[in-house]
Amino acid sequence: MKQAWTTFATRAVPRYTSYPTAADFSPRVAEESARVWAASVAPDKPVSVYLHVPFCEKLCFYCGCATSVPNGYSRIAAYLKTLHQEIDLWAAALGPHAGMGHLHFGGGSPNALVAEDFKSLVAHARAAFGEHAGLEIAVEVDPRTLTPDFIHAMAEAGVSRVSFGVQTLAPKVQEAVGRLQPRELLVDGIERLRAEGIHAINMDLMYGLPYQTVDDVIEAAKFAVEMGAARISYFGYAHVPWFAKHQAAIEEAALPDLDARFQQAEIGAMTLTFAGYHAIGLDHFAQPGDPLSRAAQKGTLRRNFQGYTDDPCDTLIGIGSTSISQFRQGYVQNFKERNAWRAAVEGGRLPSERGIELTDDDRLRGRAIEKLMCQLWVDTAEVCREMGAEPGSLDDALETARFLQSAGLCKITGNIVSVPKEARLLLRTVAQCFDGRFKPAEARHAKAV
Ligand code: SF4
CATH class of the missing domain: 3.80.30.20 (tm_1862 like domain)
Incomplete structure:
Protein backbone atom coordinates (compact mmCIF):
# COMPACT_ATOMS: atom_id res chain seq x y z
CA MET A 1 0.00 0.00 0.00
CA LYS A 2 1.21 3.51 -0.79
CA GLN A 3 2.81 5.18 2.24
CA ALA A 4 0.61 8.27 1.76
CA TRP A 5 -2.52 6.15 2.25
CA THR A 6 -1.67 4.85 5.72
CA THR A 7 -3.35 7.73 7.55
CA PHE A 8 -6.54 7.35 5.50
CA ALA A 9 -6.59 3.57 5.88
CA THR A 10 -6.56 3.74 9.68
CA ARG A 11 -9.36 6.32 9.97
CA ALA A 12 -12.81 5.15 11.05
CA VAL A 13 -15.40 5.63 8.29
CA PRO A 14 -18.98 4.40 7.85
CA ARG A 15 -19.84 1.54 5.49
CA TYR A 16 -22.47 3.75 3.84
CA THR A 17 -25.10 1.04 3.52
CA SER A 18 -27.39 3.99 4.17
CA TYR A 19 -27.06 7.76 4.27
CA PRO A 20 -27.49 9.19 6.81
CA THR A 21 -26.02 6.28 8.74
CA ALA A 22 -27.62 4.67 11.79
CA GLY A 320 -37.42 -8.53 13.95
CA SER A 321 -35.41 -6.90 16.74
CA THR A 322 -32.78 -4.36 15.52
CA SER A 323 -34.09 -4.46 11.91
CA ILE A 324 -34.11 -1.25 9.91
CA SER A 325 -36.90 -0.22 7.53
CA GLN A 326 -36.33 2.13 4.65
CA PHE A 327 -38.88 4.44 3.04
CA ARG A 328 -38.66 7.29 0.54
CA GLN A 329 -39.09 9.66 3.50
CA GLY A 330 -36.53 8.14 5.90
CA TYR A 331 -35.40 5.21 8.04
CA VAL A 332 -36.69 3.61 11.24
CA GLN A 333 -34.97 0.96 13.33
CA ASN A 334 -36.74 -1.57 15.54
CA PHE A 335 -35.97 -1.86 19.25
CA LYS A 336 -32.66 -3.62 19.80
CA GLU A 337 -33.62 -4.82 23.24
CA ARG A 338 -35.74 -7.91 22.69
CA ASN A 339 -38.23 -7.38 25.54
CA ALA A 340 -38.91 -3.81 24.42
CA TRP A 341 -39.41 -5.06 20.85
CA ARG A 342 -41.82 -7.77 22.05
CA ALA A 343 -43.77 -5.39 24.31
CA ALA A 344 -44.30 -2.95 21.41
CA VAL A 345 -45.49 -5.68 19.04
CA GLU A 346 -47.76 -7.28 21.63
CA GLY A 347 -49.22 -3.84 22.31
CA GLY A 348 -50.13 -3.61 18.60
CA ARG A 349 -47.47 -0.95 17.87
CA LEU A 350 -44.89 -0.94 15.09
CA PRO A 351 -41.74 -1.58 17.15
CA SER A 352 -39.74 1.39 15.78
CA GLU A 353 -37.37 2.77 18.41
CA ARG A 354 -35.52 5.46 16.47
CA GLY A 355 -34.92 6.75 12.99
CA ILE A 356 -34.40 9.77 10.81
CA GLU A 357 -36.48 11.80 8.37
CA LEU A 358 -34.51 12.68 5.24
CA THR A 359 -33.96 16.31 4.28
CA ASP A 360 -33.48 17.30 0.63
CA ASP A 361 -29.78 17.65 1.39
CA ASP A 362 -29.66 14.10 2.80
CA ARG A 363 -31.30 12.75 -0.38
CA LEU A 364 -28.84 14.62 -2.58
CA ARG A 365 -25.76 13.51 -0.64
CA GLY A 366 -27.12 9.99 -0.19
CA ARG A 367 -27.60 9.63 -3.95
CA ALA A 368 -24.06 10.88 -4.65
CA ILE A 369 -22.62 8.47 -2.05
CA GLU A 370 -24.65 5.54 -3.41
CA LYS A 371 -23.48 6.25 -6.98
CA LEU A 372 -19.86 6.47 -5.90
CA MET A 373 -20.08 3.30 -3.79
CA CYS A 374 -21.74 1.39 -6.67
CA GLN A 375 -19.85 2.54 -9.75
CA LEU A 376 -16.62 4.06 -8.31
CA TRP A 377 -17.39 7.40 -9.89
CA VAL A 378 -20.01 10.08 -9.57
CA ASP A 379 -20.95 13.06 -11.71
CA THR A 380 -22.01 15.69 -9.17
CA ALA A 381 -23.73 17.87 -11.80
CA GLU A 382 -25.79 14.89 -12.95
CA VAL A 383 -26.79 14.03 -9.37
CA CYS A 384 -27.85 17.64 -8.71
CA ARG A 385 -30.02 17.56 -11.86
CA GLU A 386 -31.49 14.14 -10.98
CA MET A 387 -32.38 15.28 -7.46
CA GLY A 388 -33.68 18.72 -8.48
CA ALA A 389 -30.95 20.56 -6.53
CA GLU A 390 -29.26 23.83 -7.46
CA PRO A 391 -26.19 23.30 -9.66
CA GLY A 392 -23.11 23.45 -7.46
CA SER A 393 -24.89 22.06 -4.39
CA LEU A 394 -22.16 19.41 -4.06
CA ASP A 395 -19.22 21.74 -4.68
CA ASP A 396 -18.16 21.49 -1.03
CA ALA A 397 -17.66 17.74 -1.54
CA LEU A 398 -15.57 18.40 -4.66
CA GLU A 399 -13.38 20.75 -2.62
CA THR A 400 -12.86 18.12 0.11
CA ALA A 401 -12.10 15.49 -2.53
CA ARG A 402 -9.30 17.68 -3.95
CA PHE A 403 -7.28 16.95 -0.83
CA LEU A 404 -7.70 13.20 -1.44
CA GLN A 405 -6.83 13.67 -5.11
CA SER A 406 -3.42 14.96 -4.12
CA ALA A 407 -2.84 11.65 -2.29
CA GLY A 408 -4.01 9.61 -5.32
CA LEU A 409 -7.22 8.34 -3.71
CA CYS A 410 -9.42 9.88 -6.37
CA LYS A 411 -9.37 11.87 -9.57
CA ILE A 412 -11.48 14.95 -10.27
CA THR A 413 -12.33 15.78 -13.87
CA GLY A 414 -14.76 18.69 -14.08
CA ASN A 415 -17.71 17.57 -11.95
CA ILE A 416 -16.74 13.91 -11.93
CA VAL A 417 -15.05 12.26 -8.95
CA SER A 418 -13.66 8.81 -9.74
CA VAL A 419 -11.76 6.30 -7.65
CA PRO A 420 -8.97 4.35 -9.40
CA LYS A 421 -9.13 0.56 -9.11
CA GLU A 422 -6.00 0.44 -6.95
CA ALA A 423 -7.69 2.74 -4.38
CA ARG A 424 -10.96 0.76 -4.34
CA LEU A 425 -10.40 -0.32 -0.74
CA LEU A 426 -10.45 3.35 0.29
CA LEU A 427 -13.72 4.03 -1.53
CA ARG A 428 -15.53 4.80 1.74
CA THR A 429 -12.97 7.48 2.53
CA VAL A 430 -13.77 9.23 -0.75
CA ALA A 431 -17.52 8.77 -0.17
CA GLN A 432 -17.09 10.52 3.16
CA CYS A 433 -16.36 13.78 1.26
CA PHE A 434 -20.10 13.87 0.46
CA ASP A 435 -21.16 13.15 4.03
CA GLY A 436 -22.55 16.37 5.49
CA ARG A 437 -23.12 14.78 8.90
CA PHE A 438 -19.79 13.05 9.51
CA LYS A 439 -18.36 13.57 12.99
CA PRO A 440 -14.62 12.77 12.94
CA ALA A 441 -14.52 12.22 16.70
CA GLU A 442 -16.85 9.22 16.40
CA ALA A 443 -14.90 6.00 16.75
CA ARG A 444 -17.90 3.66 16.35
CA HIS A 445 -17.18 2.92 12.68
CA ALA A 446 -14.58 0.40 11.50
CA LYS A 447 -11.29 1.50 9.93
CA ALA A 448 -11.27 2.15 6.18
CA VAL A 449 -9.00 -0.85 5.43
S1 SF4 B 1 -20.70 -15.05 11.78
FE1 SF4 B 1 -21.06 -16.73 13.26
S2 SF4 B 1 -21.96 -15.71 15.06
FE2 SF4 B 1 -22.10 -14.27 13.36
S3 SF4 B 1 -24.11 -14.56 12.47
FE3 SF4 B 1 -22.73 -15.87 11.30
S4 SF4 B 1 -22.77 -17.86 12.35
FE4 SF4 B 1 -23.66 -16.35 13.75
Whole structure:
Protein backbone atom coordinates (compact mmCIF):
# COMPACT_ATOMS: atom_id res chain seq x y z
CA MET A 1 0.00 0.00 0.00
CA LYS A 2 1.21 3.51 -0.79
CA GLN A 3 2.81 5.18 2.24
CA ALA A 4 0.61 8.27 1.76
CA TRP A 5 -2.52 6.15 2.25
CA THR A 6 -1.67 4.85 5.72
CA THR A 7 -3.35 7.73 7.55
CA PHE A 8 -6.54 7.35 5.50
CA ALA A 9 -6.59 3.57 5.88
CA THR A 10 -6.56 3.74 9.68
CA ARG A 11 -9.36 6.32 9.97
CA ALA A 12 -12.81 5.15 11.05
CA VAL A 13 -15.40 5.63 8.29
CA PRO A 14 -18.98 4.40 7.85
CA ARG A 15 -19.84 1.54 5.49
CA TYR A 16 -22.47 3.75 3.84
CA THR A 17 -25.10 1.04 3.52
CA SER A 18 -27.39 3.99 4.17
CA TYR A 19 -27.06 7.76 4.27
CA PRO A 20 -27.49 9.19 6.81
CA THR A 21 -26.02 6.28 8.74
CA ALA A 22 -27.62 4.67 11.79
CA ALA A 23 -25.35 6.85 13.97
CA ASP A 24 -27.68 9.78 13.14
CA PHE A 25 -30.92 8.01 14.06
CA SER A 26 -32.82 9.56 16.96
CA PRO A 27 -35.81 8.57 19.15
CA ARG A 28 -37.64 11.68 17.88
CA VAL A 29 -38.43 9.71 14.71
CA ALA A 30 -40.15 6.45 15.59
CA GLU A 31 -43.53 4.71 15.30
CA GLU A 32 -45.60 7.71 14.27
CA SER A 33 -43.33 8.41 11.30
CA ALA A 34 -43.17 4.72 10.41
CA ARG A 35 -46.97 4.55 10.20
CA VAL A 36 -47.26 7.66 8.01
CA TRP A 37 -44.47 6.49 5.70
CA ALA A 38 -45.76 2.90 5.45
CA ALA A 39 -49.21 4.15 4.52
CA SER A 40 -47.85 6.22 1.65
CA VAL A 41 -45.78 3.67 -0.33
CA ALA A 42 -46.14 3.84 -4.12
CA PRO A 43 -49.19 1.75 -5.08
CA ASP A 44 -47.60 0.48 -8.31
CA LYS A 45 -44.25 -0.55 -6.77
CA PRO A 46 -43.29 -3.76 -4.94
CA VAL A 47 -41.88 -3.76 -1.41
CA SER A 48 -38.90 -5.73 -0.11
CA VAL A 49 -39.01 -7.51 3.22
CA TYR A 50 -36.15 -8.43 5.57
CA LEU A 51 -36.69 -10.96 8.36
CA HIS A 52 -34.09 -11.02 11.12
CA VAL A 53 -33.34 -14.28 12.94
CA PRO A 54 -30.87 -13.32 15.70
CA PHE A 55 -29.74 -16.78 16.84
CA CYS A 56 -26.61 -18.87 16.28
CA GLU A 57 -25.59 -22.14 17.87
CA LYS A 58 -22.18 -20.69 18.79
CA LEU A 59 -20.77 -17.19 18.32
CA CYS A 60 -17.87 -16.73 15.91
CA PHE A 61 -15.34 -14.42 17.56
CA TYR A 62 -15.14 -12.03 14.58
CA CYS A 63 -18.90 -11.54 14.27
CA GLY A 64 -20.32 -8.03 14.38
CA CYS A 65 -23.97 -9.07 13.80
CA ALA A 66 -26.85 -8.63 16.23
CA THR A 67 -27.15 -12.27 17.30
CA SER A 68 -27.12 -14.51 20.38
CA VAL A 69 -26.92 -18.14 21.47
CA PRO A 70 -30.48 -19.34 22.26
CA ASN A 71 -29.62 -22.22 24.65
CA GLY A 72 -32.65 -24.25 23.64
CA TYR A 73 -35.47 -23.79 21.15
CA SER A 74 -37.99 -22.18 23.52
CA ARG A 75 -36.37 -18.74 23.13
CA ILE A 76 -36.44 -19.11 19.35
CA ALA A 77 -40.10 -20.20 19.46
CA ALA A 78 -41.00 -17.16 21.59
CA TYR A 79 -39.16 -14.86 19.18
CA LEU A 80 -40.92 -16.46 16.21
CA LYS A 81 -44.33 -15.83 17.75
CA THR A 82 -43.55 -12.10 17.92
CA LEU A 83 -42.05 -12.14 14.42
CA HIS A 84 -45.34 -13.50 13.02
CA GLN A 85 -47.24 -10.79 14.90
CA GLU A 86 -44.93 -8.11 13.51
CA ILE A 87 -45.48 -9.35 9.95
CA ASP A 88 -49.22 -8.74 10.44
CA LEU A 89 -48.63 -5.27 11.91
CA TRP A 90 -46.57 -4.12 8.94
CA ALA A 91 -48.90 -5.72 6.39
CA ALA A 92 -51.81 -3.78 7.93
CA ALA A 93 -49.82 -0.54 8.12
CA LEU A 94 -48.71 -0.56 4.48
CA GLY A 95 -50.80 1.33 1.97
CA PRO A 96 -51.64 -0.26 -1.39
CA HIS A 97 -48.50 -1.68 -3.09
CA ALA A 98 -47.61 -4.18 -5.81
CA GLY A 99 -46.67 -7.08 -3.52
CA MET A 100 -43.43 -8.43 -2.12
CA GLY A 101 -40.59 -8.46 -4.69
CA HIS A 102 -37.77 -9.65 -2.42
CA LEU A 103 -37.80 -11.59 0.83
CA HIS A 104 -34.46 -11.80 2.60
CA PHE A 105 -33.68 -13.83 5.72
CA GLY A 106 -30.63 -12.69 7.66
CA GLY A 107 -29.25 -12.86 11.16
CA GLY A 108 -27.73 -14.55 12.99
CA SER A 109 -28.37 -17.82 11.23
CA PRO A 110 -31.87 -18.28 9.78
CA ASN A 111 -31.17 -22.02 9.71
CA ALA A 112 -31.34 -21.92 13.52
CA LEU A 113 -35.08 -22.35 12.85
CA VAL A 114 -36.54 -25.82 12.47
CA ALA A 115 -37.61 -26.58 8.91
CA GLU A 116 -41.37 -26.38 9.52
CA ASP A 117 -41.05 -23.01 11.30
CA PHE A 118 -39.06 -21.61 8.38
CA LYS A 119 -41.69 -22.75 5.88
CA SER A 120 -44.49 -21.21 8.01
CA LEU A 121 -42.66 -17.87 8.08
CA VAL A 122 -42.26 -17.80 4.31
CA ALA A 123 -45.89 -18.79 3.78
CA HIS A 124 -47.06 -16.13 6.22
CA ALA A 125 -44.96 -13.38 4.58
CA ARG A 126 -46.25 -14.39 1.12
CA ALA A 127 -49.86 -14.30 2.30
CA ALA A 128 -49.52 -11.07 4.30
CA PHE A 129 -47.66 -8.95 1.73
CA GLY A 130 -48.79 -10.64 -1.48
CA GLU A 131 -46.37 -11.64 -4.22
CA HIS A 132 -44.88 -9.54 -6.94
CA ALA A 133 -44.01 -11.40 -10.15
CA GLY A 134 -40.51 -12.90 -9.94
CA LEU A 135 -40.36 -12.83 -6.12
CA GLU A 136 -36.81 -13.67 -5.01
CA ILE A 137 -36.35 -15.37 -1.65
CA ALA A 138 -32.79 -15.34 -0.30
CA VAL A 139 -31.46 -16.88 2.92
CA GLU A 140 -28.15 -16.52 4.78
CA VAL A 141 -27.05 -19.84 6.26
CA ASP A 142 -24.43 -21.20 8.63
CA PRO A 143 -22.99 -24.27 6.82
CA ARG A 144 -22.08 -25.95 10.14
CA THR A 145 -25.72 -26.31 11.17
CA LEU A 146 -27.33 -26.67 7.75
CA THR A 147 -29.40 -29.86 7.83
CA PRO A 148 -30.87 -31.80 4.86
CA ASP A 149 -34.31 -31.02 6.34
CA PHE A 150 -33.68 -27.30 6.27
CA ILE A 151 -32.35 -27.43 2.70
CA HIS A 152 -35.45 -29.33 1.64
CA ALA A 153 -37.67 -26.79 3.42
CA MET A 154 -35.92 -23.92 1.62
CA ALA A 155 -36.46 -25.63 -1.74
CA GLU A 156 -40.13 -26.26 -0.96
CA ALA A 157 -40.59 -22.66 0.19
CA GLY A 158 -39.23 -21.35 -3.13
CA VAL A 159 -35.84 -20.07 -1.96
CA SER A 160 -33.75 -19.21 -5.01
CA ARG A 161 -30.56 -17.80 -3.47
CA VAL A 162 -28.51 -18.85 -0.45
CA SER A 163 -25.60 -16.98 1.15
CA PHE A 164 -23.04 -19.39 2.47
CA GLY A 165 -20.66 -18.24 5.21
CA VAL A 166 -17.25 -19.63 4.18
CA GLN A 167 -14.83 -16.91 5.42
CA THR A 168 -11.66 -19.06 5.34
CA LEU A 169 -10.61 -22.67 4.83
CA ALA A 170 -7.39 -22.46 6.86
CA PRO A 171 -7.74 -24.66 10.00
CA LYS A 172 -5.48 -22.44 12.12
CA VAL A 173 -7.51 -19.34 11.24
CA GLN A 174 -10.80 -21.17 11.77
CA GLU A 175 -9.60 -22.20 15.21
CA ALA A 176 -8.52 -18.65 16.07
CA VAL A 177 -11.97 -17.27 15.20
CA GLY A 178 -13.96 -20.08 16.83
CA ARG A 179 -15.52 -21.35 13.62
CA LEU A 180 -14.47 -24.85 12.60
CA GLN A 181 -15.90 -25.98 9.27
CA PRO A 182 -13.88 -28.44 7.18
CA ARG A 183 -13.87 -28.14 3.40
CA GLU A 184 -15.84 -31.42 3.06
CA LEU A 185 -18.69 -29.98 5.13
CA LEU A 186 -18.90 -26.93 2.84
CA VAL A 187 -18.79 -29.02 -0.34
CA ASP A 188 -21.46 -31.35 1.01
CA GLY A 189 -23.78 -28.42 1.86
CA ILE A 190 -23.35 -26.85 -1.57
CA GLU A 191 -23.96 -30.15 -3.38
CA ARG A 192 -27.10 -30.76 -1.35
CA LEU A 193 -28.40 -27.25 -2.13
CA ARG A 194 -27.84 -27.81 -5.84
CA ALA A 195 -29.44 -31.25 -5.72
CA GLU A 196 -32.57 -29.60 -4.29
CA GLY A 197 -32.58 -27.05 -7.13
CA ILE A 198 -31.04 -24.06 -5.31
CA HIS A 199 -28.31 -23.02 -7.73
CA ALA A 200 -27.59 -19.36 -6.92
CA ILE A 201 -25.08 -19.64 -4.08
CA ASN A 202 -23.37 -16.56 -2.69
CA MET A 203 -20.29 -16.91 -0.53
CA ASP A 204 -18.84 -14.69 2.16
CA LEU A 205 -15.04 -14.66 2.35
CA MET A 206 -12.87 -12.67 4.73
CA TYR A 207 -9.35 -11.34 4.94
CA GLY A 208 -7.47 -9.75 7.84
CA LEU A 209 -8.33 -12.60 10.26
CA PRO A 210 -5.84 -13.76 12.92
CA TYR A 211 -2.98 -15.86 11.50
CA GLN A 212 -4.39 -15.46 7.97
CA THR A 213 -1.86 -15.39 5.13
CA VAL A 214 -1.92 -14.53 1.43
CA ASP A 215 -1.91 -18.27 0.61
CA ASP A 216 -5.01 -18.72 2.79
CA VAL A 217 -7.00 -16.05 0.97
CA ILE A 218 -5.97 -17.45 -2.41
CA GLU A 219 -7.11 -20.91 -1.32
CA ALA A 220 -10.53 -19.57 -0.22
CA ALA A 221 -10.99 -17.51 -3.40
CA LYS A 222 -10.11 -20.54 -5.57
CA PHE A 223 -12.58 -22.63 -3.60
CA ALA A 224 -15.36 -20.11 -4.29
CA VAL A 225 -14.49 -20.19 -8.00
CA GLU A 226 -14.36 -24.01 -8.13
CA MET A 227 -17.72 -24.26 -6.40
CA GLY A 228 -19.23 -21.83 -8.89
CA ALA A 229 -20.30 -19.15 -6.39
CA ALA A 230 -22.67 -16.72 -8.12
CA ARG A 231 -21.61 -13.79 -5.94
CA ILE A 232 -18.81 -13.35 -3.46
CA SER A 233 -18.60 -10.79 -0.67
CA TYR A 234 -14.97 -10.33 0.27
CA PHE A 235 -14.81 -8.41 3.54
CA GLY A 236 -11.92 -7.29 5.70
CA TYR A 237 -12.29 -8.29 9.36
CA ALA A 238 -13.11 -5.16 11.37
CA HIS A 239 -11.65 -5.41 14.87
CA VAL A 240 -13.95 -3.31 17.07
CA PRO A 241 -14.01 -5.14 20.46
CA TRP A 242 -15.37 -2.03 22.21
CA PHE A 243 -18.50 -2.48 20.06
CA ALA A 244 -18.63 -6.28 19.46
CA LYS A 245 -17.60 -7.55 22.90
CA HIS A 246 -16.91 -11.19 21.92
CA GLN A 247 -14.16 -9.96 19.53
CA ALA A 248 -12.07 -9.64 22.71
CA ALA A 249 -11.47 -13.41 22.28
CA ILE A 250 -9.42 -12.64 19.17
CA GLU A 251 -5.69 -12.45 19.78
CA GLU A 252 -4.74 -8.95 18.60
CA ALA A 253 -1.07 -9.87 18.15
CA ALA A 254 -2.08 -12.49 15.56
CA LEU A 255 -3.93 -9.99 13.34
CA PRO A 256 -2.25 -9.09 10.04
CA ASP A 257 -0.90 -5.53 9.96
CA LEU A 258 -2.18 -2.88 7.59
CA ASP A 259 0.17 -3.77 4.72
CA ALA A 260 -0.63 -7.46 5.05
CA ARG A 261 -4.39 -6.69 5.05
CA PHE A 262 -4.03 -4.60 1.95
CA GLN A 263 -2.04 -7.33 0.23
CA GLN A 264 -4.59 -10.00 1.18
CA ALA A 265 -7.42 -7.84 -0.12
CA GLU A 266 -5.61 -7.20 -3.41
CA ILE A 267 -4.56 -10.79 -4.04
CA GLY A 268 -7.97 -12.22 -3.18
CA ALA A 269 -9.57 -9.72 -5.57
CA MET A 270 -7.05 -10.56 -8.31
CA THR A 271 -7.71 -14.29 -7.93
CA LEU A 272 -11.43 -13.70 -8.41
CA THR A 273 -11.16 -11.27 -11.32
CA PHE A 274 -8.61 -13.50 -13.13
CA ALA A 275 -11.17 -16.28 -12.84
CA GLY A 276 -13.68 -14.09 -14.70
CA TYR A 277 -15.65 -12.52 -11.85
CA HIS A 278 -16.72 -8.89 -12.15
CA ALA A 279 -15.55 -6.63 -9.33
CA ILE A 280 -18.60 -4.81 -7.94
CA GLY A 281 -18.33 -1.69 -5.81
CA LEU A 282 -16.20 -1.85 -2.67
CA ASP A 283 -16.02 -5.55 -1.87
CA HIS A 284 -18.30 -7.72 -4.04
CA PHE A 285 -17.63 -9.99 -7.01
CA ALA A 286 -20.17 -11.64 -9.30
CA GLN A 287 -20.27 -14.01 -12.25
CA PRO A 288 -20.78 -12.09 -15.51
CA GLY A 289 -24.33 -13.43 -16.02
CA ASP A 290 -25.47 -12.79 -12.45
CA PRO A 291 -28.17 -10.08 -11.98
CA LEU A 292 -25.73 -8.13 -9.76
CA SER A 293 -23.20 -7.90 -12.63
CA ARG A 294 -25.94 -6.93 -15.07
CA ALA A 295 -27.20 -4.21 -12.70
CA ALA A 296 -23.63 -2.87 -12.33
CA GLN A 297 -23.23 -2.74 -16.12
CA LYS A 298 -26.59 -1.02 -16.62
CA GLY A 299 -25.87 1.50 -13.85
CA THR A 300 -28.86 0.30 -11.79
CA LEU A 301 -26.89 -1.25 -8.92
CA ARG A 302 -28.13 -0.13 -5.48
CA ARG A 303 -26.71 -0.23 -1.97
CA ASN A 304 -28.86 -0.95 1.06
CA PHE A 305 -28.55 -2.51 4.51
CA GLN A 306 -27.77 -5.90 2.99
CA GLY A 307 -24.91 -4.44 0.94
CA TYR A 308 -24.95 -4.33 -2.87
CA THR A 309 -28.19 -5.36 -4.54
CA ASP A 310 -29.98 -5.40 -7.87
CA ASP A 311 -33.24 -4.78 -5.98
CA PRO A 312 -34.50 -1.37 -7.16
CA CYS A 313 -37.12 -1.12 -4.41
CA ASP A 314 -37.47 2.13 -2.42
CA THR A 315 -39.33 0.44 0.42
CA LEU A 316 -37.69 -2.15 2.62
CA ILE A 317 -39.61 -3.44 5.63
CA GLY A 318 -37.23 -4.74 8.33
CA ILE A 319 -38.89 -7.20 10.70
CA GLY A 320 -37.42 -8.53 13.95
CA SER A 321 -35.41 -6.90 16.74
CA THR A 322 -32.78 -4.36 15.52
CA SER A 323 -34.09 -4.46 11.91
CA ILE A 324 -34.11 -1.25 9.91
CA SER A 325 -36.90 -0.22 7.53
CA GLN A 326 -36.33 2.13 4.65
CA PHE A 327 -38.88 4.44 3.04
CA ARG A 328 -38.66 7.29 0.54
CA GLN A 329 -39.09 9.66 3.50
CA GLY A 330 -36.53 8.14 5.90
CA TYR A 331 -35.40 5.21 8.04
CA VAL A 332 -36.69 3.61 11.24
CA GLN A 333 -34.97 0.96 13.33
CA ASN A 334 -36.74 -1.57 15.54
CA PHE A 335 -35.97 -1.86 19.25
CA LYS A 336 -32.66 -3.62 19.80
CA GLU A 337 -33.62 -4.82 23.24
CA ARG A 338 -35.74 -7.91 22.69
CA ASN A 339 -38.23 -7.38 25.54
CA ALA A 340 -38.91 -3.81 24.42
CA TRP A 341 -39.41 -5.06 20.85
CA ARG A 342 -41.82 -7.77 22.05
CA ALA A 343 -43.77 -5.39 24.31
CA ALA A 344 -44.30 -2.95 21.41
CA VAL A 345 -45.49 -5.68 19.04
CA GLU A 346 -47.76 -7.28 21.63
CA GLY A 347 -49.22 -3.84 22.31
CA GLY A 348 -50.13 -3.61 18.60
CA ARG A 349 -47.47 -0.95 17.87
CA LEU A 350 -44.89 -0.94 15.09
CA PRO A 351 -41.74 -1.58 17.15
CA SER A 352 -39.74 1.39 15.78
CA GLU A 353 -37.37 2.77 18.41
CA ARG A 354 -35.52 5.46 16.47
CA GLY A 355 -34.92 6.75 12.99
CA ILE A 356 -34.40 9.77 10.81
CA GLU A 357 -36.48 11.80 8.37
CA LEU A 358 -34.51 12.68 5.24
CA THR A 359 -33.96 16.31 4.28
CA ASP A 360 -33.48 17.30 0.63
CA ASP A 361 -29.78 17.65 1.39
CA ASP A 362 -29.66 14.10 2.80
CA ARG A 363 -31.30 12.75 -0.38
CA LEU A 364 -28.84 14.62 -2.58
CA ARG A 365 -25.76 13.51 -0.64
CA GLY A 366 -27.12 9.99 -0.19
CA ARG A 367 -27.60 9.63 -3.95
CA ALA A 368 -24.06 10.88 -4.65
CA ILE A 369 -22.62 8.47 -2.05
CA GLU A 370 -24.65 5.54 -3.41
CA LYS A 371 -23.48 6.25 -6.98
CA LEU A 372 -19.86 6.47 -5.90
CA MET A 373 -20.08 3.30 -3.79
CA CYS A 374 -21.74 1.39 -6.67
CA GLN A 375 -19.85 2.54 -9.75
CA LEU A 376 -16.62 4.06 -8.31
CA TRP A 377 -17.39 7.40 -9.89
CA VAL A 378 -20.01 10.08 -9.57
CA ASP A 379 -20.95 13.06 -11.71
CA THR A 380 -22.01 15.69 -9.17
CA ALA A 381 -23.73 17.87 -11.80
CA GLU A 382 -25.79 14.89 -12.95
CA VAL A 383 -26.79 14.03 -9.37
CA CYS A 384 -27.85 17.64 -8.71
CA ARG A 385 -30.02 17.56 -11.86
CA GLU A 386 -31.49 14.14 -10.98
CA MET A 387 -32.38 15.28 -7.46
CA GLY A 388 -33.68 18.72 -8.48
CA ALA A 389 -30.95 20.56 -6.53
CA GLU A 390 -29.26 23.83 -7.46
CA PRO A 391 -26.19 23.30 -9.66
CA GLY A 392 -23.11 23.45 -7.46
CA SER A 393 -24.89 22.06 -4.39
CA LEU A 394 -22.16 19.41 -4.06
CA ASP A 395 -19.22 21.74 -4.68
CA ASP A 396 -18.16 21.49 -1.03
CA ALA A 397 -17.66 17.74 -1.54
CA LEU A 398 -15.57 18.40 -4.66
CA GLU A 399 -13.38 20.75 -2.62
CA THR A 400 -12.86 18.12 0.11
CA ALA A 401 -12.10 15.49 -2.53
CA ARG A 402 -9.30 17.68 -3.95
CA PHE A 403 -7.28 16.95 -0.83
CA LEU A 404 -7.70 13.20 -1.44
CA GLN A 405 -6.83 13.67 -5.11
CA SER A 406 -3.42 14.96 -4.12
CA ALA A 407 -2.84 11.65 -2.29
CA GLY A 408 -4.01 9.61 -5.32
CA LEU A 409 -7.22 8.34 -3.71
CA CYS A 410 -9.42 9.88 -6.37
CA LYS A 411 -9.37 11.87 -9.57
CA ILE A 412 -11.48 14.95 -10.27
CA THR A 413 -12.33 15.78 -13.87
CA GLY A 414 -14.76 18.69 -14.08
CA ASN A 415 -17.71 17.57 -11.95
CA ILE A 416 -16.74 13.91 -11.93
CA VAL A 417 -15.05 12.26 -8.95
CA SER A 418 -13.66 8.81 -9.74
CA VAL A 419 -11.76 6.30 -7.65
CA PRO A 420 -8.97 4.35 -9.40
CA LYS A 421 -9.13 0.56 -9.11
CA GLU A 422 -6.00 0.44 -6.95
CA ALA A 423 -7.69 2.74 -4.38
CA ARG A 424 -10.96 0.76 -4.34
CA LEU A 425 -10.40 -0.32 -0.74
CA LEU A 426 -10.45 3.35 0.29
CA LEU A 427 -13.72 4.03 -1.53
CA ARG A 428 -15.53 4.80 1.74
CA THR A 429 -12.97 7.48 2.53
CA VAL A 430 -13.77 9.23 -0.75
CA ALA A 431 -17.52 8.77 -0.17
CA GLN A 432 -17.09 10.52 3.16
CA CYS A 433 -16.36 13.78 1.26
CA PHE A 434 -20.10 13.87 0.46
CA ASP A 435 -21.16 13.15 4.03
CA GLY A 436 -22.55 16.37 5.49
CA ARG A 437 -23.12 14.78 8.90
CA PHE A 438 -19.79 13.05 9.51
CA LYS A 439 -18.36 13.57 12.99
CA PRO A 440 -14.62 12.77 12.94
CA ALA A 441 -14.52 12.22 16.70
CA GLU A 442 -16.85 9.22 16.40
CA ALA A 443 -14.90 6.00 16.75
CA ARG A 444 -17.90 3.66 16.35
CA HIS A 445 -17.18 2.92 12.68
CA ALA A 446 -14.58 0.40 11.50
CA LYS A 447 -11.29 1.50 9.93
CA ALA A 448 -11.27 2.15 6.18
CA VAL A 449 -9.00 -0.85 5.43
S1 SF4 B 1 -22.77 -17.86 12.35
FE1 SF4 B 1 -22.73 -15.87 11.30
S2 SF4 B 1 -24.11 -14.56 12.47
FE2 SF4 B 1 -23.66 -16.35 13.75
S3 SF4 B 1 -21.96 -15.71 15.06
FE3 SF4 B 1 -21.06 -16.73 13.26
S4 SF4 B 1 -20.70 -15.05 11.78
FE4 SF4 B 1 -22.10 -14.27 13.36
